[in-house]
Amino acid sequence: MDKKEFAELLSLCFNDIKVGVLPSSENSVSIGDIKRSSFAGIKQLYIAGFNDGLVPSDALNDGILSEPELKDLESNGITLSKNNDTLKLEELFRIESCLNTSCEELTILYCLSDESGEKCLPSSLLVEIKNRGCEASFSFFTFP
Numbered sequence: 001m002d003k004k005e006f007a008e009l010l011s012l013c014f015n016d017i018k019v020g021v022l023p024s025s026e027n028s029v030s031i032g033d034i035k036r037s038s039f040a041g042i043k044q045l046y047i048a049g050f051n052d053g054l055v056p057s058d059a060l061n062d063g064i065l066s067e068p069e070l071k072d073l074e075s076n077g078i079t080l081s082k083n084n085d086t087l088k089l090e091e092l093f094r095i096e097s098c099l100n101t102s103c104e105e106l107t108i109l110y111c112l113s114d115e116s117g118e119k120c121l122p123s124s125l126l127v128e129i130k131n132r133g134c135e136a137s138f139s140f141f142t143f144p
């Protein structure tokens with residue numbers, strides 16, 4: 001197997017399977033992540049888990065290969081996936097798109113503690129959102 005065939009095989013193996021589901025009716029509830037959800041024509045948007053380390057994500061490249069290994073392969077002409085810088089920009093774009101959706105009500109939820117009682121911090125983006133004057137309600141929750 002030559003280098004090109006190997007790269008194609010690895011690329012096929014590492015690609016994520018993406019499945020989209022259309023809402024079943026006009027008045028329905030859809031639950032999904034920021035990557036796969038559509039925000040057009042919705043009345044209420046709830047964003048849950050808006051905590052530091054989750055939004056934006058600390059661990060974007062969680063694949064088999066590390067960032068330095070991916071860069072090494074890329075320098076040899078083999079591109080398997082996007083690097084962390086590109087993934088972070090894409091994630092920020094999706095978050096921004098989500099926050100700028102034309103819904104009637106936007107609610108952002110975050111945890112104050114996790115299931116083990118450890119303190120959780122809200123996302124650093126929350127301050128930026130509040131400073132922009134974004135019309136959103138902010139709620140927090142804790143685990144019992």
